[in-house]
Amino acid sequence: MKRMNYKWLGIGIICILLVVTFFWGGDYAKGGKADSEPAYSVEETENGENITDLEKSEDENSSVEDIEKTSQSSDSKKDEKVNNQSEAQSETEKSGLKKAESEESETKQGKSESDQGDKHLSLQGIDEESKGEKDKYLTDPIPEGKPHPIEPQEAIITKNAKTCTISIVCDTILDNMDDLDPEKVELVPKDGVILPPTKVTFYEGESVFNLLRRETKKNKIHMEFENTPIYNSAYIEGIHNLYEFDCGELSGWMYKVNDWFPNYGCSRYQIKDKDVIVWVYTCDLGRDVGDGFYEQK
Amino acid sequence: MSKSKECHVDAFSSYHPLVNFLYFAFVLGFSMVFMHPVCLGISLVAAFTYSIYLKGKKAILFNFGFLAPMLIVTAILNPAFNHEGQTILIYFSNGNPLTLESILYGIAAATMLSAVICWFSCYNEVMTSDKFIYLFGRVIPALSLILSMVLRFVPRFKAQIKKISYAQKCIGRDLSNGSWIQKAKNGITILSIMITWALENAIETAESMKSRGYGLPGRTAFSIYRFDRRDKKALLYIGILGIFVLACGLMKVYYFRYYPTVKGNPSTIFFLFSYAVYFALCIVPIVIDVKENRQWKATQLNS
Numbered sequence: 001m002k003r004m005n006y007k008w009l010g011i012g013i014i015c016i017l018l019v020v021t022f023f024w025g026g027d028y029a030k031g032g033k034a035d036s037e038p039a040y041s042v043e044e045t046e047n048g049e050n051i052t053d054l055e056k057s058e059d060e061n062s063s064v065e066d067i068e069k070t071s072q073s074s075d076s077k078k079d080e081k082v083n084n085q086s087e088a089q090s091e092t093e094k095s096g097l098k099k100a101e102s103e104e105s106e107t108k109q110g111k112s113e114s115d116q117g118d119k120h121l122s123l124q125g126i127d128e129e130s131k132g133e134k135d136k137y138l139t140d141p142i143p144e145g146k147p148h149p150i151e152p153q154e155a156i157i158t159k160n161a162k163t164c165t166i167s168i169v170c171d172t173i174l175d176n177m178d179d180l181d182p183e184k185v186e187l188v189p190k191d192g193v194i195l196p197p198t199k200v201t202f203y204e205g206e207s208v209f210n211l212l213r214r215e216t217k218k219n220k221i222h223m224e225f226e227n228t229p230i231y232n233s234a235y236i237e238g239i240h241n242l243y244e245f246d247c248g249e250l251s252g253w254m255y256k257v258n259d260w261f262p263n264y265g266c267s268r269y270q271i272k273d274k275d276v277i278v279w280v281y282t283c284d285l286g287r288d289v290g291d292g293f294y295e296q297k
Numbered sequence: 298m299s300k301s302k303e304c305h306v307d308a309f310s311s312y313h314p315l316v317n318f319l320y321f322a323f324v325l326g327f328s329m330v331f332m333h334p335v336c337l338g339i340s341l342v343a344a345f346t347y348s349i350y351l352k353g354k355k356a357i358l359f360n361f362g363f364l365a366p367m368l369i370v371t372a373i374l375n376p377a378f379n380h381e382g383q384t385i386l387i388y389f390s391n392g393n394p395l396t397l398e399s400i401l402y403g404i405a406a407a408t409m410l411s412a413v414i415c416w417f418s419c420y421n422e423v424m425t426s427d428k429f430i431y432l433f434g435r436v437i438p439a440l441s442l443i444l445s446m447v448l449r450f451v452p453r454f455k456a457q458i459k460k461i462s463y464a465q466k467c468i469g470r471d472l473s474n475g476s477w478i479q480k481a482k483n484g485i486t487i488l489s490i491m492i493t494w495a496l497e498n499a500i501e502t503a504e505s506m507k508s509r510g511y512g513l514p515g516r517t518a519f520s521i522y523r524f525d526r527r528d529k530k531a532l533l534y535i536g537i538l539g540i541f542v543l544a545c546g547l548m549k550v551y552y553f554r555y556y557p558t559v560k561g562n563p564s565t566i567f568f569l570f571s572y573a574v575y576f577a578l579c580i581v582p583i584v585i586d587v588k589e590n591r592q593w594k595a596t597q598l599n600s
Contacts, residue, residue: 006478183554183556183557184557187557213392217388217392220385222380222381222382222383222385222394222396223394224380224381224393224394225392225393227391238381241381241382241383241556241557243381
């Protein structure tokens with residue numbers, strides 16, 4: 001008898017838990033939808049302001065592929081409620097990012113996000129509330145006129161080959177040789193250049209991290225990274241066996257694109273045509289390589 | 298003849314506690330500090346040999362059933378999480394490289410871990426708590442008592458838990474019968490009895506020690522340890538070898554680096570000599586035991 005009682009108790013608890021989570025989860029999704037409505041108007045007013053020439057040319061290149069994709073997606077998912085929701089949501093997100101794109105690419109993103117609609121519904125509420133502060137991956141507001149992060153899981157890598165420039169330098173170590181781990185001294189090149197500026201091809205939609213991984217592999221340069229889910233990006237621990245903290249406690253690898261140090265991870269920075277990417281080793285938290293991030297605060 | 302070979306007595310254990318302690322202090326310390334592959338190899342081989350000599354079949358089972366698998370697992374774990382090193386062999390599917398240096402370091406670290414564990418199992422066999430108390434009871438009475446109690450903690454609790462569970466088995470409340478809920482309940486009962494016993498026992502021990510005047514000035518303790526000539530000889534031998542190895546260690550003779558590339562000192566005659574000295578230090582008890590054994594055999598043959 002006693003055993004039976006325990007069994008029924010267990011089953012009962014599991015059932016109650018299931019019911020509670022079902023209703024709670026449902027409420028949460030509804031709240032997200034309600035929040036998304038006012039954002040609509042914002043999108044309309046700001047649409048088209050920040051278009052750059054680069055983005056336009058990209059869209060023209062990929063337009064053929066996109067049209068194919070959109071026709072497929074609209075046929076299959078027109079009637080579903082989920083699709084409507086996620087479309088609305090993709091638009092709000094874009095408005096949050098203040099990024100304007102042409103019609104083709106908008107529907108394209110709508111498709112990509114309908115694939116992971118549920119994931120977004122739960123995250124959206126947080127997104128809207130924290131506008132002007134940090135986003136869900138703890139990124140501070142992006143400065144005016146700078147590209148916004150694009151999550152690696154949402155990025156679509158096409159077959160459009162473009163070119164950009166990448167280089168890897170560690171010349172700051174030369175000024176701080178005293179702090180350097182004595183075992184690593186032999187690794188530092190005389191001029192501090194590990195990879196001289198090289199023109200490389202990349203595929204549209206790739207992030208700085210994708211490119212770095214491919215180029216280090218191609219040039220037989222050692223590189224170790226670690227995925228940090230909280231920032232939704234890879235963190236570069238060491239290149240060419242020069243690791244973080246090898247040259248003082250404020251040292252490590254940073255990247256800059258067109259002389260700007262993005263305030264988010266390299267997996268979230270989508271490369272554009274003719275970007276100039278530089279990986280630099282800092283010995284002073286970015287201050288010695290020209291990043292003023294900590295000076296502003 | 299064959300019988301005496303099987304159940305031989307460890308001669309090194311019969312030496313003065315100071316000799317035993319000094320030996321283990323040196324060997325354990327050096328095993329933990331030196332990462333040179335030759336030193337690690339010497340330490341592991343000596344520890345395995347001595348533990349088998351001390352405990353026989355039990356040690357073989359422990360060394361090859363537990364330490365060897367642990368060594369392999371630890372050696373594999375390092376390259377899975379550490380990707381430092383100049384020589385890239387292949388790339389993992391997630392994009393990080395597998396490097397030769399990380400594999401070598403993994404093997405070295407695993408060797409060190411199992412050697413130290415093996416040395417401690419020998420230490421527990423040789424340095425019994427009465428020897429430890431004898432050495433440090435005067436200098437640090439409270440600490441030495443605590444240390445000897447802590448070191449005995451696990452084996453003692455294991456023995457007591459066995460006793461309790463046998464007693465419980467007699468009244469049908471062991472882990473072996475009943476449904477899993479009943480089993481868990483019985484387990485918790487055993488645990489609660491165990492904890493009660495432990496608390497009570499601790500107080501009893503403390504009061505008993507106090508009533509006998511432990512740690513009071515002027516209190517003498519009986520001990521059967523005598524520091525005679527062979528102890529003096531052994532102490533001198535271990536001391537000289539140990540200090541030589543220590544000096545070599547401070548002068549970075551046993552220096553070896555794994556990252557970013559594997560590099561050690563060139564193997565000149567002096568370096569080979571320093572390894573030989575380290576080896577000589579590690580096998581002191583084995584040499585003593587073998588010598589004693591041979592002497593014992595010789596006297597038996599003569600008579």
